[in-house]
Amino acid sequence: MSLLTEMHKETGVAIVTLDRPDRHNAIDLETAGELAAAWREFRFDDTVRAIVVTGAGTRAFCTGIDRSADVPQPASPYSIDDPLLTIGPKANDLWKPVIAAVNGMACGGAFYLIGEAEFVVADETATFFDPHTTYGMVSAYEPILMAQRMPIGEVARMALMGTAERISARRAYETGLVSQVTGPGQALEAALDCARVIASYPTEAVQGTVRAVWAAKEAARAHAFAQAPHLLALGSLPPERQAELFAARRSGPGLGHRVR
Numbered sequence: 001m002s003l004l005t006e007m008h009k010e011t012g013v014a015i016v017t018l019d020r021p022d023r024h025n026a027i028d029l030e031t032a033g034e035l036a037a038a039w040r041e042f043r044f045d046d047t048v049r050a051i052v053v054t055g056a057g058t059r060a061f062c063t064g065i066d067r068s069a070d071v072p073q074p075a076s077p078y079s080i081d082d083p084l085l086t087i088g089p090k091a092n093d094l095w096k097p098v099i100a101a102v103n104g105m106a107c108g109g110a111f112y113l114i115g116e117a118e119f120v121v122a123d124e125t126a127t128f129f130d131p132h133t134t135y136g137m138v139s140a141y142e143p144i145l146m147a148q149r150m151p152i153g154e155v156a157r158m159a160l161m162g163t164a165e166r167i168s169a170r171r172a173y174e175t176g177l178v179s180q181v182t183g184p185g186q187a188l189e190a191a192l193d194c195a196r197v198i199a200s201y202p203t204e205a206v207q208g209t210v211r212a213v214w215a216a217k218e219a220a221r222a223h224a225f226a227q228a229p230h231l232l233a234l235g236s237l238p239p240e241r242q243a244e245l246f247a248a249r250r251s252g253p254g255l256g257h258r259v260r
């Protein structure tokens with residue numbers, strides 16, 4: 001198990017923790033399956049009324065998809081059947097509010113969790129970046145999700161300048177990606193406070209409201225997502241070349257050390 005789930009039935013709050021701290025909570029296929037199963041379970045569990053998602057440890061919330069050479073990768077990474085596309089709550093039809101407690105680095109596929117959360121509470125030391133292009137992969141889905149919360153120019157800078165453009169929690173707050181910045185080590189408690197308040201409201205009204213907000217942007221998101229597989233297939237390097245670049249980059253000068 002690489003995902004921990006905790007239910008607090010007295011408050012109606014569930015906590016989901018990505019539990020791979022030695023890999024900065026990167027998501028492999030097993031974790032992806034566990035995430036999708038957890039969102040579906042919460043959907044049908046009436047005792048769960050709000051969910052907090054976070055990462056184990058203090059370094060990272062999640063560094064996206066696990067790109068280690070020894071980890072199986074999806075058979076069809078550019079198809080809509082890619083299991084990594086269902087790691088978010090909304091992809092699993094979960095309309096209960098989700099609060100992301102970002103306790104460190106968040107990059108790449110982590111934006112699936114942040115972008116599909118209602119609230120994003122970030123530790124002031126957290127940073128955000130999108131490294132896809134550094135190893136020759138089109139960044140498609142993440143910018144689409146980010147663009148729902150941030151100005152387009154800001155999204156483009158993060159997606160295209162992954163190496164140099166990490167943004168701080170404060171900058172992420174200014175752009176609208178983050179809803180609250182906390183002191184060091186306080187993101188989870190602040191996210192739980194938020195979740196407990198929302199969980200105390202009548203759940204049907206809360207879920208209807210979440211759906212209304214998503215309905216407002218659903219057409220644009222679905223239209224953009226429909227183009228993503230073609231853009232990925234057209235612009236990305238072959239997987240083996242990406243793996244080479246990923247490995248070379250990892251042993252290089254490092255990624256995203258300048259924080260804006």
Ligand SMILES: CC(C)(COP(=O)([O-])OP(=O)(O)OC[C@H]1O[C@@H](n2cnc3c(N)ncnc32)[C@H](O)[C@@H]1OP(=O)(O)O)[C@@H](O)C(=O)NCCC(=O)NCCSC(=O)/C=C/C[N+](C)(C)C
Nearest residue numbers: 022023024026063064065066067068084108109131141255
């Ligand atoms: C710059 C990073 C994030 C942090 O650097 P660092 O120097 O602070 O930490 P270090 O590199 O030593 O990392 C500690 C160990 O964790 C392993 N790690 C971290 N992230 C990953 C990862 N994503 N995949 C596999 N392994 C990871 C790292 O290898 C270290 O292990 P060892 O101690 O060497 O055994 C730096 O870690 C980094 O660049 N990470 C990779 C970030 C990345 O490129 N992620 C992929 C993003 S693309 C994506 O998510 C696509 C999603 C598409 N979609 C959802 C649509 C399917």
